[in-house]
Amino acid sequence: MTDPLLELRSVNKSFGPVQVLHDVDFRVYPGQVTALVGDNGAGKSTLVKTIAGIYRADSGDFAFDGKPVTIHSPKEAADLGIEVVYQDLALCDNLDIVQNMFLGREATSGGVVLDELTMEERARTTLASLSVRTVKSVRQSVASLSGGQRQTVAIAKAVLWNSRVVLLDEPTAALGVAQTRQVLDLVRRLADAGLGVVLISHNMVDVLEVSDRITALYLGRVAADLPAKESNLSQIVELITAGRSGDIGIPAATAAESA
Template identity: 50%
Template sequence: MVHVRSTPLLALRGVSKRFGAVWALTDVELEIHAGEVVALVGDNGAGKSTLIKVITGVAPADEGVIEWNGRPVRITRPRDAQGLGIAGVYQDLALCETLDVVGNLFLGHEIGRTGILDEVSMERRAGELDLLDTLSIHIPSVRVPVASLSAGQRQTVAIARALLSEPKMLILDEPTAALGVRQTIHFLDLIDRLRERGVGVLLVTHNLGDVKAVADRVAVLHLGRNNGFFSVPTTSQEQIVSSITGATDNAVTHRDRAAEGAM
């Protein structure tokens, strides 16, 4: 379900980011609509991680405009992104291994008052989450320490925690890297359900099989610049790979479009 004529949920216009003298991103464009899965792909060092940091406010953009539902917004810290409804699950998962599953699910958003945690309410809420069984990964108890869980089980906890806030947009950074074949299939089914609920998904991955299975569009980064936007149903894997490696140059920058509009 791709909404090409609607206002994008998130739009990046001519976004650039540098670290010292090095430009990690130059004039990057990106659009994600509600109910759309966009795959962000590129070789190592292409700028994918930096772009995630820009969107989430970890490393604010130096140039360009970010729009949310058609209106310019400032994302200068993670709280700004969270306030808009942007959540993420990253490769390091950001879990506290000494806490149990419940503690990780509600970390930073604990239920309670007057300084006392309501452990019963949090455990009840965790038990109501079918997400913990969505990937067919059995978690023996929501009270076991995360340190005792497998990589796939930890991934499930991280995803469930991100979805607790009912985000409008979800960033998934290499989400199937630690999952087996069966678990990956169930995870891709979860992405389909998120799309049906109107959540915009940015899927950052090296796995073109996952891209073909679930993404609506592909945005390619090469050396910190756009190098192509493709519709998944009408684009071959060879075309995407060629764009990733830089064998073909499909870059159209914000400045190019502005110049065309002035003619």
């Protein structure tokens, strides 16, 4: 196996007296989809926000491309090439696709005038590189897009900036069958293009379909980290709900006592 692109070792995070993450080890490999699964309150959101620089870890080590790094802000995460697509997508309905993709990072000519042509071309190129064919025009208002198209634009916005790791928070949660298919195909294409993709999802069918590895969190601890092809639906559900599955994972009682 190749070396991990992003690696967290023994990461801890507390909020006051409540410890949310307990010695979490987490790895993201280039060209692979790593599913991050766990029940509500398992620590998924806290882990993602720690990777994104929104929260600072209390202790633990981070490595990117094999080199030690610190991530103390979203800008530091973005500078490394880490982008997060949150469940609410953070898109502005009153703006078009180009304006959303470049929001806060607009290209200018002479440092003053917006370079609309360059932004349009880069938006089209990015969407084309992801084999997105459902968007008619990059000047469409986001308000006119379907749920699947919005998710596509949010993902394209994340990869526009030469990102190397993309974290997707419940990308299919509010989508129908056809739109879910489009997004899952896009997730797979991101990995096939060499990016490290983290998929946070409660839909275990989606997880098993597109993931290469599965990391299960239980009460803030890693219950298991295993290849997707070596797991099945019932095993993952047991890991999520009890912290173990057969001889895999930590004993549920131990995790509960440590929380």
